[in-house]
Amino acid sequence: xxxxxxxxxxxxxxxxxxxxxxxxxxxxxxxxxxxxxxxxxxxxxxxxxxxxxxxxxxxxxxxxxxxxxxxxxxxxxxxxxxxxxxxxxxxxxxxxxxxxxxxxxxxxxxxxxxxxxxxxxxxxxxxxxxxxxxxxxxxxxxxxxxxxxxxxxxxxxxxxxxxxxxxxxxxxxxxxxxxxxxxxxxxxxxxxxxxxxxxxxxxxxxxxxxxxxxxxxxxxxxxxxxxxxxxxxxxxxxxxxxxxxxxxxxxxxxxxxxxxxxxxxxxxxxxxxxxxxx
Numbered sequence: 001x002x003x004x005x006x007x008x009x010x011x012x013x014x015x016x017x018x019x020x021x022x023x024x025x026x027x028x029x030x031x032x033x034x035x036x037x038x039x040x041x042x043x044x045x046x047x048x049x050x051x052x053x054x055x056x057x058x059x060x061x062x063x064x065x066x067x068x069x070x071x072x073x074x075x076x077x078x079x080x081x082x083x084x085x086x087x088x089x090x091x092x093x094x095x096x097x098x099x100x101x102x103x104x105x106x107x108x109x110x111x112x113x114x115x116x117x118x119x120x121x122x123x124x125x126x127x128x129x130x131x132x133x134x135x136x137x138x139x140x141x142x143x144x145x146x147x148x149x150x151x152x153x154x155x156x157x158x159x160x161x162x163x164x165x166x167x168x169x170x171x172x173x174x175x176x177x178x179x180x181x182x183x184x185x186x187x188x189x190x191x192x193x194x195x196x197x198x199x200x201x202x203x204x205x206x207x208x209x210x211x212x213x214x215x216x217x218x219x220x221x222x223x224x225x226x227x228x229x230x231x232x233x234x235x236x237x238x239x240x241x242x243x244x245x246x247x248x249x250x251x252x253x254x255x256x257x258x259x260x261x262x263x264x265x266x267x268x269x270x271x272x273x274x275x276x277x278x
Contacts, residue, residue, distance in 0.1 A: 095218045
């Protein structure tokens with residue numbers, strides 16, 4: 001694993017341990033106990049936060065505002081820099097910007113038999129958002145809820161205030177090799193085959209690789225044919241179908257097959273300087 005670029009702040013390990021202990025144990029998700037003093041310490045370190053109460057319309061307004069401050073190339077660079085360094089917080093912003101890049105301005109429109117919005121999935125009334133759990137997911141896996149405008153908005157707000165390293169040739173080689181491996185998969189390949197194809201390519205565990213694949217799906221680099229996606233459009237939540245068989249991948253990557261291949265237009269959009277073989 002390469003060292004972070006000089007002048008890029010490290011994550012406070014003490015605060016990170018407190019954050020992780022609050023939500024995670026060897027058995028998985030937990031409601032861990034941290035003291036008020038520990039909570040204050042982690043807050044000062046910028047890893048834990050007081051709950052935030054936002055309505056649907058406030059979330060959408062803030063999401064529209066922050067996406068205008070973030071360029072596709074900047075999140076692509078941060079994603080690349082995360083590959084060899086395993087700085088998962090740098091990785092997340094690409095998925096978040098991709099998920100809200102074409103989010104339309106809209107007021108709450110109820111989904112049938114639901115309290116969530118048919119367009120974006122957010123709740124109408126102001127609700128307390130556990131911002132700290134978003135921070136945990138961002139550091140633990142590189143994000144989980146990129147398609148939730150509330151997460152994407154906060155993720156990008158953190159991104160613009162947190163410096164990241166510049167990617168190296170090693171980072172570019174990792175992604176280029178990943179694209180080559182994916183391109184060589186058979187037509188019948190499914191998302192689980194993508195995760196296997198990335199094994200040994202970068203420092204990671206299976207869940208981190210799954211997040212990379214989810215992000216490549218959100219960004220349009222891996223997209224299924226004949227399905228609404230986030231590439232050049234915004235799929236309403238009511239249009240994000242799941243297969244009848246059990247599938248625990250996120251939308252839209254859950255529909256991808258090897259026959260869909262790589263969308264090189266999207267690859268060039270997010271990573272304009274990535275060297276690729278034709």
